[in-house]
Amino acid sequence: MVWSIKNMSDIATLQRVLSSSKTIAVVGLSADWYRPSYFAAKYMQEHGYKVIPVNPKYQEILGEKCYPDLASIPCKVDIVDVFRKSEDALPIAKEAVAIGAKHLWLQIGVINEEASELAKKSGLTVVMNRCVKIEYARLFGGLHWFGVNTRIITARKQIPKP
Amino acid sequence: MTDHVYGFDTLCLHSGQIPDSDTGSRAVPIYQTTSYVFDTPEEAASLFNLQTFGNVYTRLSNPTVAVLEERVAALENGRAAVAVGSGMAAQMIALLNICEAGDEIVAAKTLYGGTHTQLNVNFRKLGINTIFVDSDDPENFARAITSKTKVLYAETLGNPSLNILDIEAVSKIANQAGLPLFIDNTFASPYLCRPFEWGAAISIHSATKFLGGHGTTMGGVVVESGKFPWDNGNFSTMTQPSPGYHGVRFYETFGDFGFTMKCRMEGLRTFGPTLSPFNAFLLLQGVETLPLRMDRHCSNALAVAKHLEAHDKVAWVNYPRLKSSQSYELGQKYLPKGAGAVLTFGIKGGAAAGKKFIESVQFLSHLANIGDAKSLVIHPASTTHRQLSEQEQIDCGVPPDLIRLSVGLETLEDILWDIDQALSQT
Helix, strand or coil: CCCCHHHCCCHHHHHHHHHCCCEEEEECCCCCCCCHHHHHHHHHHHCCCEEEEECCCCCEECCEECECCHHHCCCCCCEEEECCCHHHHHHHHHHHHHCCCCEEEECCCCCCHHHHHHHHHCCCEEECCCCHHHHHHHHHCCHHHHCECCCCCCCCCCCCCC | CCCCCCCHHHHHHHCCCCCCCCCCCCCCCCCCCCECCCCCHHHHHHHHCCCCCCCCECCCCCHHHHHHHHHHHHHCCCCEEEEECCHHHHHHHHHHCCCCCCCEEEEECCCCHHHHHHHHHHHHHCCCEEEEECCCCCHHHHHHCCCCEEEEEEECECCCCCCECCHHHHHHHHHHCCCCEEEECCCCHHHHCCHHHHCCCEEEEECCCCCCCCCCCCCEEEEECCCCCCCCCCCHHHHCCCCCCCCCCHHHHHHHHHHHHHHHHHHHHHHCCCCCHHHHHHHHHHHHCHHHHHHHHHHHHHHHHHHHHCCCCEEEEECCCCCCCCCHHHHHHHCCCCCCCEEEEEECCHHHHHHHHHHHCCCCEECCCCCCCCCEEECHHHCCCCCCCHHHHHHCCCCCCEEEEECCCCCHHHHHHHHHHHHCCC
8 A cells, every 4th residue: 555645635625624524424434442443533523523423333333323324324414434445435435425425535545536536526525545533633733743744834823623 | 726835945944833822932842841631531541542643741752852753754755753862763763663583684784883783783682683785786785685674774875985875776676575775864864865755765864963963962863755565565563453552553543654653652652762852942953954054064075075185195085076986976866965064084194194183183073973063073993983893894984094074064264274284294
């Protein structure tokens, strides 16, 4: 697996996606506390987002009712965040379009150009091969405590959290 | 819309610091603290689990040290960095991150004496064996790789032989074997050379030298490119649950900064070579002026090298920018802005004449360091490389008459004057 800066969305787009969103449906969320999906979802929940777990294996994760698929979610979803194999991303992108989600976010290692193109054509913002938690921490504070090159250059005080 | 790409000089001044929201302090604050209060027991648990980003204990992370880490990562155009108490600690933490008993390292034989000893003596005691090769022929690395090899290790510029590594060729050999190339980039600094542009996976610095630049502070930095595929089957320690940190899989969880997170949560946490916040602050002051200093180091060093080459008491001069240097061509490729501050030479009359020279200099400082703003001079065979046998010294590129100069930022005419008056006494 190789990460590339070329795949990286620009800072303004990421800020817009994260600032304008309140609800994140996490597809493939695990209930195991040490799994990356659990790490990320718990973090976003702690930072004020409503996390909606999507995984047919569970009833409830992180105190939230878990749905078997995106179509079963009764409320509005801003971000569809995908923790699944790259090849599974296309049907999820179709579902995300169908439920009227605003943004499709494919996590680190989830790379699917077809899914990305389909979602973009329907007007969704697409972020690919990035972690929602890491990007949130990069833009709104936290990641810079661990020596990561955030590429944030500013003489303004800390960026206000969304 | 694409993000603005900032120039190197801007990164030297700004990377890593967002002015803090409470005070607006323009200078980087020194967080001279061991520990950080938790809001709730739940928050504490999340921090220990690495589920949230934050500070727990300065052995692992510190906001002042973090500015230095991010700044050096930005200068190397890497993904992330971790800072430690010295350059020796940096290479130890980096190598032990992926090497264990039974593994092998293939390293250039012209490494700095302390590094050579760390690999040849201390790592061997841990069961990690190093094969030293003549790095001037990149194919020697390929010949030494076995199924046990975990990493190739070399310096941008050998110390003190000043042979330049063909980084691109050695990277290619490493990557074909599914191995990372680690480069000690101390002598070049990221201003003169950025090893990731030539395929290296990890860059290591003794920040004590040019990054700090003023001879005040020890420090080391490990930078990762973020481009090495640690899941290629050769690095189970990066992909399998960590027994040292409650089963975290560092590559899966942190992706392209998994290597430095592992250095931090395993290496720094259990071996403990932490950089002090105050030292990070001093190193940051140095980094701010790195480009200006490196330009002057390079121009003064080239002038000194040419002067020595023309001097009738000097037997030989080695500086990669001289046409007579065996590394001249590689220098044009890898160090286009200049070949750094360090040059070596021998005086007619051998080691005895060299000793007399060092006794006779007026303001060139006789000490065991490089990269200070001041000019420094030393006789490596009797000092930095003293622990090696004479044959090992010669293998490392240290003949008995070799004098090493780290040319500083003083007025050039004064540096030449001091050299001339000392040479006249030999």
